Amino acid sequence: MNQSQTQSKKLISGKETCAVVGFGRTKLNLLVKANQFPQPIRFSQNFIRWDLEEVNNWIEQQKAARA
Template sequence: MTDTQTQSKQLISGKKVTEIVGIGRTKLNLLVKANQFPQPIRFSQNFIRWDLEEVNAWIEEQKEKRVTQ
């Protein structure tokens, strides 16, 4: 398995999501609540992670929308 394949299977924290996407935590929560961003995986009340592959796919979708608008 290559590094890219391994990385795409990672679960990442909300802090890491905000760093990757470049938005604040409040905006992230609003997008999740509005079903406009991948839903997190909740392991417990305080342990929440996002699938890095889904986050990257969301970014690609945003790029496509930019080109077609």
């Protein structure tokens, strides 16, 4: 598996997700609840991760929508 395949399969924490998109956890939770942001993957009640590729795709969609 090359590096780009590894990056596309990477799962990131809520803290890392907030750092990527540039807003806080409260805003992230609001967008997830409103189905306006990729849904997290829940491994257990306290172990939640986001797919980095889905987050990056969401960012690209936001960029495209502003034009």
